[in-house]
Amino acid sequence: MTQGTAPIVEMRNIEKHFGNIIALAGVSFDVKAGECHCLLGDNGAGKSTFIKTMSGVHKPTKGEIMFEGKEMDFSSPRDAMEAGIATVFQDLAMIPLMSVTRNFFMGREPTKGSGPFKRMDVERMNEITMTEMRTMGINLRAPDQAVGTLSGGERQTVAIARAVHFGAKILILDEPTSALGVRQTSNVLATIDKVRNQGIGVVFISHNVRHALAVGDRFTVLNRGKTLGTATRGEITPEQLQDMMAGGQEMATLEGSLGGTV
Amino acid sequence: MSGNEAIAPTDERLKKEGFVARMMKRPELGAIAGVILVTIFFLITADPAMFTLSGVINFMTPAAQLGILAIGAALLMIGGEFDLSIGSMVAFAGLFFAAATVTFGLPLILAIPLTFLFAAAVGSLNGFIVIKSGLPSFIVTLAFLFILRGLSLVGLKVATGGSTQLRGVRDATEGDPLAPFFSGDAFGGSFAWLAENGWIDTFKNGTPKVPGLPVEIIWFVIIALLATWVLLRTPAGNWIFAAGGDTNAALNSGVPVRRIKISLFMVTACCAAMVAIITVMDAGSTDSRRGFQKEFEAIIAAVIGGCLLTGGYGSAIGAFFGSIIFGMVVIGLTYTDFDQDWFQVFLGGMLLIAVLFNNAIRKRVTGER
């Protein structure tokens, strides 16, 4: 159903250097409305660095970013957010000392009143937070509970709920399932599916092939800062994906010796 | 906040959180407990005159002068930065203000806004260097502690032709319509009326012993309320907590961290300018020692008020009470038989207790194990 539509974001030959480290050596990638494009790759492949160029954290050293057909130059995460790109960063970007509500709306607080009496709409913020968290299957004690008191999985869920709430056009999830249990993982995968059906483009980073295959429409594999190619759902088997991620050869032999359990 | 109960779902694994447990998590709790303890201490040891109206005004005046600085320092600390130059800023702004009124003969309506503008510019320079260099604000503002103090000395000598005191502020500002807002006592009429009715102490001739409420106390309360409102009820407050809690997470969430931090440096410098204006008008002169070591006292008051040295946590109300504790101890000792020099021991002890206490509170809030 996504075939033929123009991509919302198109990244062309993105390069990113940190001093003399070449983290990205020319990566092209695009996301269309209503699809889930998975970005796979082993640790250190450059996945996080790549999506950070898409969400305005890093400026690419080279390459261009097209947003809705126009060349875009995000100079801060705020710019990207305002354009409609929401991101769940791998480190979650949450502040432990602050309440769930304050974290949920950090940087995008709804206000009421005007002039010098303009203030945060605390009641509405609390209500939205509680509702969104409940939708994700987490029952908070109170919206003013500090994020530091939540478990890793709960924190991740808050970060995802926040991004889903604000992800107007593109939702980027950097390894969102890494700290989650079985039930919360399927919850997140179901959320991705739901969000995609609303016409939002999802970028889903994972190094778990099964999670990716469960929801992905397209799959791009990154290895040492380069793309190894993009495959469409149905064109590729889990084994092939696994091999590509690991750089091919060694994985096949390792898998043989472990009796195909990896 | 009240609507929470209605929408809060129940989870059988959660213990009910009592009022005490909830209060334990408020950053200002320590300072309020401190005020109570110090009050009890002085009720026992001090002359009862300390807790008469004039006694209270006596310790609230220095508390207010420090508190205006401490609230600025607290906001900046919550935002994750320090300003060690605020004491020197008081002297520098005091010099600027005195020179504006005496040397240049400007009316207050020009001199006061100019002093604030000037302070804000110095504050933004502090902030700009900290943000651009990525150096700890501790070290950058330590440099400004000396630079501003030195400039104040040099400037005073230039303005006075060699003296380190610039006099004549009272004559220059006498009769200015803005003067009553920044000097002397407010509500003089009300106090006289209270005295007439015998509700407050009077001298033999019938004038009240306390002629009015010193303006700094009023400013102190206004600034504390304003800062609390900003912190708890505005997006800017959320950004201050976020910027201090984790700069990177805040940036990645779209918080304008640099703008917030530079603004906080400007606010802190303006608080110093406020204290400079009030105390210079009160004294009628300024000298190079004005505000000496106030930066430490302000930071101590903020820490007693629950601010974490690591940022991201604290309250303006806490700093408010922290400053009152300070004023009570400084002035209170004169009402007792203790040697006044116990003051520093008291202060250091309080600071230590506050830091230990805050650390424990932080662990509770974050559920750190």
Ligand SMILES: Nc1ncnc2c1ncn2[C@@H]1O[C@H](COP(=O)(O)OP(=O)(O)O)[C@@H](O)[C@H]1O
């Ligand atoms: N800020 C940075 N400075 C220097 N090197 C970095 C920085 N961020 C990432 N890198 C390097 O870039 C490479 C890719 O990292 P990353 O994008 O986090 O990989 P992935 O998310 O795929 O595990 C790594 O070698 C990492 O060390």
Ligand SMILES: [Mg+2]
């Ligand atoms: Mg990563």
